[in-house]
Amino acid sequence: MGAYAVFWREMVILKRRFLRVLGLYTVSPLLFLIAFGWGMGRSLNVEGVGYMTFMVPGLIALSSMSQSFSIAMDINIARFYWMTFEEFQSAPVSSLSIVLGEVLSGMVKGMLAAIMIFVLALCFGAELRVNGGFFLYICLNTLMFASAAVITSMVVKSHADQASFNGFFILPMSFLCGTFFPLSRLPEWAYFTAKVLPLTHASACIRAAALGRDVPLVSLGIMVFYSVLFFSGAVICVKRASI
Amino acid sequence: MTYIIRTERLAKEYGSITAIDCLDLAVTEGEIFGFLGPNGAGKTTTCRILTTLTKPTSGRAFISGYDVVDDPVKAKGGMGIVPQYLNVDGELTAYENLKLHGMLYGMDRETRNRRIKKLLDFVELSDRASSLVSTFSGGMKRRLMIARALLHEPKVLFLDECTVGLDAQTRRRIWGLIRRINQEGATVFLTTHYIEEAEVLCHRVGIIDYGKLIAVDTPKRLLNQTGDFVVETLDNDGGQVRFFQDKEDAAQFAASSDRDVTMRKSNLEDVFIRITGRRVSE
Incomplete structure (x- = not known):
């Protein structure tokens, strides 16, 4: 019930802001699709498919990451500015329930963003296959980053710290993790760095599913590992943030 | 005698600063206990420890017999909290704020709706139930916070400087609410630095200074x-x-x-x- 209450609160607010949020989820992917898909990549072929078809799964991985991670700023504001997060902390609910509710809301936001891009991409002529695996990997991606968001929102001490974290970790990941171009084009040191980052494996799995290729099982295993690690870390961090 | 709030040599240190120093406190069921002291004396820290929001450095605290550190979820179930800052959710309506609280405390829908209606009447906010709380004045938010804290019928209500920043009329209105809450059976733990508030409302008063409890008795004594x-x-x-x-x-x-x-x-x-x-x- 505690997890559902936390989730319900986030969904009420999401519903209230729905049109604004939908616009937000649409604008930047639309710009990427126009600039990289139409502007630069119309005649390019990458890994045996058109650039648009190659890029869209990466864009889905990136956007679902950004939106599921965006709950970090919401929680940060609720903790340090509005103090409303204390309503959860002072209620007789476990840290697990709080994390579950917040992470589920992050996953819904991430999935919503992914669906928006998917629809837009079809309009732009991308050739993608929809299957259970495709949605499963997006789900895992949002689970990883929503859990990571809860950790950072508990660890950072101010809004400025939160913005710095986004600048140092999330933004570089957006461009270096196989989202817009294959990892093989990176220099060796960057290639191995990118291999450690979770978005690389999310991009690989989502792309493989969308293009009907064999899913890299190592990447899938790493995603599961990060999901468990981040989710457990989030529960511990929420517990430490209060008694 | 049943103590609903009890602390044993409770202490809290922030680096070299001692916020609370060996605090031994016992609050009896059914009383309005005032915790009086200047700003920075340790009132809010004590209140935060008792409400499980801050971990003590040493010592123990019990609410309804439950240790706030070892058994926080059970301790929290029997308490209502009104912090000194306005922390009702501005993005939700008054009704939604109370509904969320009821859900967090595991109340069934029928009881929750009945209590919400009663408490919105009690704090005179029934006509604003569907309004976003961001449109409320400070006094209205404070009254909603009191309704929220009472929704799950807590045995003990913590009010941390709950009338700070309110005009005299609203303050007196909230005093009336506190008396009625107590008459209906709840124990009230009230921190304040307003002398009049402690004198008018409290059955017993504890005076705290530099983290030490320096006197406890009825205001008259x-x-x-x-x-x-x-x-x-x-x-x-x-x-x-x-x-x-x-x-x-x-x-x-x-x-x-x-x-x-x-x-x-x-x-x-x-x-x-x-x-x-x-x-x-x-």
């Missing part, structure tokens, strides 16, 4: 120990205070003084001055 009458002598150094048990003695002293003097009945601020040599507001 604390005043008796100090003296029922006060003569304040005004001079360039800020003035002096003399305490008297008898009105006649106080009047005689005032008449014999060659400086400007004021004679009045003593209050809890005078108790604080007698013990610490300072004013609560200093």
